[in-house]
Amino acid sequence: MSQLLTFVISGTEPDTVAGIGAALAASGRARLVSELHEPAQIHAEIVRQRPSTAIIVLSDSPEPELALIRQFAAEFPETMFIGASADASTDLILTSLRAGAREFLRLPINTDELEAILQRAAEYSRLHTPAKPTKRGRVIAVFSNKGGCGTSFISSNLAVSLGTPTVLMDLNLQAGDLGFFFHVEPKFSIADLIEHQTRMDDELLGSLLTPYSPNLSLLPAPTDVDAAVDVTAGHVLQTLELLRERYEYVVLDLAHTFDEITLAALDQADDILLVFTLDIMTVRSALRVLSILERLGYAREKIHAVVNRWSKNDVELGRPQIERLFGNRSVYLVPNDYRVAVNSINLGQPLVESRPTSAISMEIMRLSVALGGVAEEKAKAKISAHLSRRAALEVAKLDRLPGGNANEKAETNGHKKTEGDGSPTQPPERWNKHLLSLFFRRS
Numbered sequence: 001m002s003q004l005l006t007f008v009i010s011g012t013e014p015d016t017v018a019g020i021g022a023a024l025a026a027s028g029r030a031r032l033v034s035e036l037h038e039p040a041q042i043h044a045e046i047v048r049q050r051p052s053t054a055i056i057v058l059s060d061s062p063e064p065e066l067a068l069i070r071q072f073a074a075e076f077p078e079t080m081f082i083g084a085s086a087d088a089s090t091d092l093i094l095t096s097l098r099a100g101a102r103e104f105l106r107l108p109i110n111t112d113e114l115e116a117i118l119q120r121a122a123e124y125s126r127l128h129t130p131a132k133p134t135k136r137g138r139v140i141a142v143f144s145n146k147g148g149c150g151t152s153f154i155s156s157n158l159a160v161s162l163g164t165p166t167v168l169m170d171l172n173l174q175a176g177d178l179g180f181f182f183h184v185e186p187k188f189s190i191a192d193l194i195e196h197q198t199r200m201d202d203e204l205l206g207s208l209l210t211p212y213s214p215n216l217s218l219l220p221a222p223t224d225v226d227a228a229v230d231v232t233a234g235h236v237l238q239t240l241e242l243l244r245e246r247y248e249y250v251v252l253d254l255a256h257t258f259d260e261i262t263l264a265a266l267d268q269a270d271d272i273l274l275v276f277t278l279d280i281m282t283v284r285s286a287l288r289v290l291s292i293l294e295r296l297g298y299a300r301e302k303i304h305a306v307v308n309r310w311s312k313n314d315v316e317l318g319r320p321q322i323e324r325l326f327g328n329r330s331v332y333l334v335p336n337d338y339r340v341a342v343n344s345i346n347l348g349q350p351l352v353e354s355r356p357t358s359a360i361s362m363e364i365m366r367l368s369v370a371l372g373g374v375a376e377e378k379a380k381a382k383i384s385a386h387l388s389r390r391a392a393l394e395v396a397k398l399d400r401l402p403g404g405n406a407n408e409k410a411e412t413n414g415h416k417k418t419e420g421d422g423s424p425t426q427p428p429e430r431w432n433k434h435l436l437s438l439f440f441r442r443s
């Protein structure tokens with residue numbers, strides 16, 4: 001297919017300019033973006049339109065137009081300048097070429113000559129148009145091979161907290177429930193996107209996604225089970241390509257099985273968040289998932305462990321122990337707070353928005369910062385303000401103890417020293433026997 005060139009034409013005689021415009025339109029290969037009769041306007045117009053070609057009609061005393069060509073050809077190398085005149089003397093042609101014009105258009109226009117010039121203009125444009133950098137948005141896959149661990153809760157809150165154009169896509173195709181988490185009723189799903197994929201443009205894509213906020217759009221699973229069955233790994237691949245060219249992040253809420261859809265998504269992911277809870281069966285199966293992911297050849301840096309519903313009172317495993325258990329990967333501990341979590345889901349209000357300083361939100365924001373979310377500075381400030389408030393509260397508590405100096409109490413009253421996030425820095429004395437055996441099997 002030949003390339004459609006964009007033109008501005010500048011000349012003091014309106015009829016001449018209109019004649020050139022008509023010939024270009026008749027060629028079917030050019031789109032006229034402006035006809036200018038004031039040479040003074042041409043600079044602003046080129047800046048605004050960035051045309052592939054500018055035709056400057058040379059007057060009987062052509063020095064002002066030649067001066068324009070001289071100046072602009074150097075300033076706008078991606079635009080090809082063409083001098084045009086009824087005076088086709090060798091002198092004028094040479095002077096205009098020396099000023100920086102690449103072609104000379106003889107007036108009145110000869111169709112064959114125009115065709116040859118358009119051909120060369122297309123070639124010029126191909127060589128001089130800077131290649132658009134293809135955007136590669138970051139794909140974050142959120143996965144758990146057990147249902148109910150909080151995959152949707154984590155992925156929805158993470159998607160909000162990234163603070164930059166993001167799509168949250170529900171790939172739990174048979175049991176997706178994304179809309180609930182945001183109190184929205186999406187009209188379209190991934191099935192509609194697939195149906196229109198061949199004629200997709202930004203506008204159509206925008207209309208098929210469900211906007212939640214200026215930075216977040218949702219792509220839910222189909223409500224119709226048959227439509228869900230028709231989605232293939234190839235569709236997932238195409239959809240991800242499409243989305244990551246236009247958005248900074250694509251967050252995937254995955255199903256809990258290693259089916260072809262999940263595998264296609266994991267293949268594309270830049271980061272895989274393995275979500276699990278700290279009960280013995282779930283830890284065991286998370287470790288199994290980890291070894292499957294390793295066998296599938298995924299880079300170890302792309303896999304992050306996210307413990308959900310973590311409570312240091314229930315299980316005496318802190319961050320360092322879990323990090324060792326999961327092969328020294330970065331570990332995120334999202335605290336357990338059922339009332340707060342379930343409330344946010346029931347109201348359809350992501351917690352990182354409705355309760356940004358809750359302990360759950362803080363850890364999800366920490367995760368978002370680690371994944372490069374652009375709300376980084378804001379989130380960092382929030383996190384450190386929160387942690388210093390918490391530290392101050394701890395100190396105040398200790399100071400209230402009889403005869404108490406906070407530091408001494410921390411060491412002498414049987415309080416374990418804690419890191420800023422409250423996890424013990426020393427290995428706990430009493431570990432769950434099963435977890436202990438798992439731990440030593442891996443280390």
Ligand SMILES: Nc1ncnc2c1ncn2[C@@H]1O[C@H](COP(=O)(O)OP(=O)(O)OP(=O)(O)O)[C@@H](O)[C@H]1O
Nearest residue numbers: 147148149150151152153309335336337338341342
């Ligand atoms: N940090 C948390 N603290 C307390 N409760 C939580 C936490 N995270 C999630 N929950 C609760 O766990 C339940 C399951 O969460 P969610 O729907 O996100 O899990 P899922 O893994 O996506 O489940 P499904 O198998 O349905 O896909 C919800 O009721 C939610 O309120």
Ligand SMILES: [Mg+2]
Nearest residue numbers: 151152153172
């Ligand atoms: Mg879910």
